[in-house]
Amino acid sequence: MNATRPADPLGSIDSTELRILHTLSVTGSLTATAATLGLSQPAVSQRIKRVETRLAVPLIERSGRGIRLTTAGNILAEHGRTVVSEIDAALAAIDDLRGERAGTLRLVGFPSASATIVPAIMRRLAEEAPEVALQYREAEPPEATEMLRDGEVDCALIFDYEGAAELPAGSAFLPLWREEVHLVVSAARAEGLAGPGVAGAPAVLGDFAAEHWIAGCEKCRGHLLAAAHDSGFEPEIIQETDNVPAMLAMAAAGGAVALVPGLGLAAARTLPDGAAVVQLDPQRHRTIGLISMATANESPQVRLAKRLLAGLDGATWGLAPATE
Incomplete structure (x- = not known):
């Protein structure tokens, strides 16, 4: 006969144990978890074993030289993150009421x-x-x-x-x-545009399909690819940097253009000699x-x-x- 120990339905797990499991899911190490929470490693191991006994299910397992959470452990860790956040927020709110x-x-x-x-x-x-x-x-x-x-x-x-x-x-x-995204080109390239704009005339992105492009961070690169796709071309990206002043200097040197958000321009404060900011038509934000x-x-x-x-x-x- 196969006897299975039933789980204890009352007092199964407390907030400290949930915090341990959540931290273990982040650090992947009993030692790091103990250090993060200011506990000893034996204390962390004992708390996990107590929960395993109460719930009658393993929460951690060996993986090579380390350990990892089981499916049950991951479930508790995920829900534990929400519970711990709520407890921390409640305690913080009480502190705020005290005027701390x-x-x-x-x-x-x-x-x-x-x-x-x-x-x-x-x-x-x-x-x-x-x-x-x-x-x-x-x-x-x-x-x-x-x-x-x-x-x-x-x-x-x-x-x-x-x-x-x-x-x-x-x-x-x-x-x-909400900030506007601008096209940054060399001053010489901007001179070929006609009409009013931020500096020169509004530009249709598709008119720059043949240009070389400078891409920024992962999200900015994704936006460049999406904007180009909307305009019917695939940009040839030959330079990549998330350093806006460097991006502006590269555009000023000629040979490449870039999409730069307004806050990036504000952070740079001034444009390098030979650079021009052009408004897009239609605008992107x-x-x-x-x-x-x-x-x-x-x-x-x-x-x-x-x-x-x-x-x-x-x-x-x-x-x-x-x-x-």
């Missing part, structure tokens, strides 16, 4: 935001909540959303081309501003916004970030409100 404003706002943003939006946030933070420290990291949107999903940051400034952003499950996106994990009780850090951003004037960098 000290702490750290962990923010990640993309490169052109680092030179424009983020310094403005820092100035407002110094005025409105000087006891809060800003811990800032720079990353393009795909990496930034992963950092948010894994709990490394409280919120992330990202950009989104025409609804192309892939957001983590359980997250919320707050649109802030991208949206800048803040992404955070959606919880019943929004954390004080996320509320603070939203309040600071709401107080910024996007027109300073040529940005329009996202609602326009």
